[in-house]
Amino acid sequence: MNNTLFPIFLKTESARFLIVGGGNVGLEKTETLLRQNPFVAIKIIAKEIGHDLRQLLHKNPHVEWEERPFESHDLTDADFIIIATENAALNREIKQKANKEGILVNAADQPDLCDFYLGSIVNKGSLKIAISTNGKSPVLARRLREHLEEAIPDNINDSIENLNQFRAKHKGDIQTKISSLNKATAVLSDHAKTKKEGKKFKKLAFEIAVVFLAVFFGYSLSSLISVPTLTGYINEIPPAFYGMLLVGFFAQLVDGAVGLGYGVTCATAMMLFGIKLPAISGSIHTAEMFSSGISGFSHYKFGNVNKRLLFWLAIPGVIGAVFGALLLIYLGNKYETITYAVLATYTMIIGIRLIAIAFRKKIEKQKIKNTGILGFFGGLFDAFGGGGWGPIVTSTLLAKGRKSSYVIGTVSLAEFFVTLAASITFFASLGVSNWYIVLGLIIGGSMAAPLAARLAGKLQQKTAVLLVAFLVIVFSIRMLFKVF
CATH class of the missing domain: 1.20.5 (Single alpha-helices involved in coiled-coils or other helix-helix interfaces)
Known part of the structure; x- marks a missing residue:
């Protein structure tokens, strides 16, 4: 039998932990214990307390600590010992002395000195999942923890509380309760x-x-x-219609498989086809209006929309979209070459922004300021560049640590009003002479939708976003060379 570990969950209210070592490992072990119980009894002994650990101790004054070498009498009041020093001989000495006193020991990165392991822990209210690889791969355990934290919804605790109330109302022995629950x-x-x-x-x-x-x-x-x-x-039928079929197919394939990039992919590809700039943005927004409307309504139906955030994004976003559309119509007709260069530069910046999104780490929740300004400039650049609402607005809100389901749902519904405003502005100024472009995008996108749905989740999100960013940047650079 390769794994003889027996997992248990320890009540920490009465347990006393001794940590020997004040470096980064000592800091990590202290933080791990405090996350499970902010008032857990901890004592730290170390020759030198590191700066980060010292700051943590100031925030948790109940944690005892002494800056001196380990001594045998430190074992007196300890129930469990965590060794976090780089001195292998000292670690083994502490292990032997502790075991003589009947105290269990954990030694960082030394499985042979461990009586127990501190696994990666998933916390979701009353639900707690501990993951262990038998001390062989802490990195894998951490990756599994991160995956489960994303996969398990935050409201799982509501289900647990409901089931607990159901269980409490049913009388009888445990077998009767289980049968009733089944x-x-x-x-x-x-x-x-x-x-x-x-x-x-x-x-x-x-x-x-x-x-x-x-x-x-x-x-x-x-x-x-x-x-x-x-x-x-x-x-x-104009030959450009068949080109738009390909553009719509590819853009929807990217957006469906990755979750973003429809507008900016269409814009960069259509610039290479030599389509007039106002027609690019107007056609994209008209084609995208249908999908964003359906998506936004679905999110609203499933409760993924924050109405207050929607208000502060949609109204300024609509105003920004109208300004962006009018600006593009004016510059596109009068300064076409310069506007091509500006748009190609803009899409290249969006590509770089996508790279930053791909490498973004999990960020703690922060206060959102100037949401209206974010909505205005998101709508402005989206209408002017033919895309970018998602990479600009969604990524900014997610970077503030907001819950992804509410961010994506609210931004998707706001996008419908933004694309509607941009489409009305373009059609009021340009008419419907570019019907074949819009029709090509819609038909091509519809053909790609089932395939894109199958591709969704096949690629890792980071890999897929980097692929989109690479294509957008290459197309943009090629367009800049073509202009100059």
Whole structure:
């Protein structure tokens, strides 16, 4: 048997911990204990207390500490000992003396001296999960902890409290309570089974409906329009339409698989096709308006929208989008070459911003200031550059430590109003002469949507975002060379 560990959960209210060592390892072990119980009894003995640990001790005055060498009498009042020194001989000496006193020992990075391990711990209210690799790979344990912290919802504690109340109301022995609880939760598995069967039925019904509609409209169309007439109409379609099919397909593939980048991918690709600048942004926003509306409504329905944040993003965002659209129309018609250079530079900056997002570490929650200004400039640059609302607004809010579901839901719904305002402005000024561009983007995106959904989650988020950033930067640099 390779792993003989027996996991237990220790009540720390009455336990006394002795930590020997005041460096970075001592700091890490102290923080680990305080995260589980801010009032846990800890005593630290070290020849030298490091600066960061000293600051932590000032914030937690109940933690005892002495700056001196370890002595045998330090074991007197300890229940558990954590050794955090770099002196292997001293560590072994402390281990032997502690075991003689019947005290269990943990030694950092020395599994052979450990009577117990301090695993990576997931905390979600009353739910606590400890992860151990038997002392062989602390890095893997930490990565698993980070994954579970993201995967387990923050409101899991509500479910635990509800189940606890349900359990408390039911009388009888433990077997009776478990049977009752099994009956109550059986609906969950039944619901999942029913849901799965329902999905199969919906898929079959959808496929039959598509076939029927294709035959019905195909037959109806053939009776109204002859084949030569239809061929003539097809020949009149501008060649740019087929280019937009490819652009829409690729952009939706990227956005569906990665979760961002539709606008900026379309903009950089369309600039290389030589499409007029106002038509680029106007077409992108018209095509994106439908998807953002559906996405925003779905988030609102599932409670992922912060109404106060929506207000401070949407209204300034709409104003910024109108200004951005008008600015692009003016500059695009009068200073086309310069505007191409500005837009290519802007998309390249967005690409660099995406790289920063990919390497962003988990950040603690901070206060958000000037949300209206963020919404205004997000809408301004989004309308002017044909994309960038997500990379600018979403990344800024996430960088402040806000919960991702509320940020993405609120920003998605606000984006609908921003794209609507930009589209109305462009159409009021330019008309509908670029219908083939919009239609190409919509059809191409619709064709890519099922494939993009299958690709979602196949690539690591960091890898996927870096790939998008690389493509955007390369396209932008190529456009700059073309201009100059």
